[in-house]
Amino acid sequence: MARAGLTPERLTLAGAELADEVGLDQVTVSALARRFDVKVASLYSHLKNSQDLKTRIALFALEELADRVAAALAGRAGKDALAAFGDAYRDYAREYPGRYAAAQLRLDTETAAASAGVRHARMTRAILRGYDLTEPDQTHAVRMLGSVFHGYVSLEMAGGFSHTAVDSQQSWEWTLDSLDALLRGQASS
Template sequence: MARAGLTAERITRAAADLADEVGFDNVTVSALARHFGVKDASLYSHVKNLRDLRTRVAVLAAGEMVDLIAAAVAGRSGKDALAAFAGAYRSYALRHPGRYAATQSKVDLAQVADLAPFLRTGELTYGMLRAYDLAEPDLTDAVRLLRSTFHGYTSLEAAGGFQHSRDVDASWDQAIEALHVLLTHWPRASKEER
C-alpha cells in the first residue's frame, strides 16, 4: 500500500478493524504498520503514539455506537425507547468487540479533539430516561445501573458465559422488562441525598 494514501482517519479505521479481529488491547502501531506495508515511523506523522491511536479508535467507536443507538430510539419513548437503546447497545457490542472495548477504555477527554460522540451519548441516555421522570441524583444512579447492566450482560454473552439452556435473547428481554419496572418504580433519593 502506498504511503501517500495514509491519513489519520484511514489509520484509525484500520486500527478499529484490527481491534475487532484481535482485541483492542492487542492493537499496536507495529501491527498497523505491517498492515499498511510501511515502517512504524511512517504512521507517526499521522498519530502521535499508541495512546493517541487508541483514543482515536475510542472516539470513532463512540460515534458509530451513538449513531446506531440514536437511529434505534428515534421517535420512541418509555419502555420502547429503553428496549431500542439496549438492543442497539448490545448489537454493537457483540458485532464489534474491539471497537466496543475501546468505548469502555479510559479516555483523557482533554486530549480529544471531537467530544461530540461522548456528549451525544450522554444526551441520548438522559433523554431516553426522561419518560421515567427521574431527578438527580436518581438520574445518575439510573444511568450507572443501565450502563453496568448492558455492559455486564454483553460482556458475559460475548465470552460465552451463559451456559444455561434458557435462550439468551429471552433472558435479555426479561432483563429489559425488569429494568423498565424498576425505572418506573424507582426508589427516590431522600432530600438529604439531593
C-alpha cells in the same frame, strides 16, 4: 513525506477493523504498519504512538455507537426507547467487539468532554425523561443502565451464558422488562 493515501482517519478505521479481528490489546502501530505493508516510521507522521491510535479508535467507536443509538431511538419513548437503546448497544458490541472494547477505554478529562460519550449520556437522560425521574435518581439510573448493559454484554461476549439451557435472548428481554419495571416503580415512589 507522508505515504500517499495514509491519513489519520484511514489509519483509525484500519485500527478499528484490526481491533475487531484480533482484539484491542493486540492493536499497535507496528501491527498497523504490517497491515499497510509500510515501515512503522511512516505512520508516526499521523500517529503519536499506540496509545494515540487506541484513543482515536475509542473516539471513532463512541461516535459510531452514538449514531447507531440515535437512529434506534428516533420516534421511540418509554420501554420502546429503553429496549432500542439496549439492543443497539448490545448489537454493536457483538458486531464490533474490538471497537466496543475501545469505547470502554478511560479517556483523559478533556478528550472525554469532547467525545461522543457526552451524546450517550444525553440520550440516556432523554430515555429517562419518559420515566419522570428527578435528580439524583436520574444520575443513578444513567449509571445503572450503563452498568447493566455493559455487564450483560461483557459476560455474554465472554461466553458466560453458554452453560445454561435458557437462551440469552430470553434473559436479555427479561432484563429489559425488569429495568423498565424498576424505572417505572422508582418514578412513582
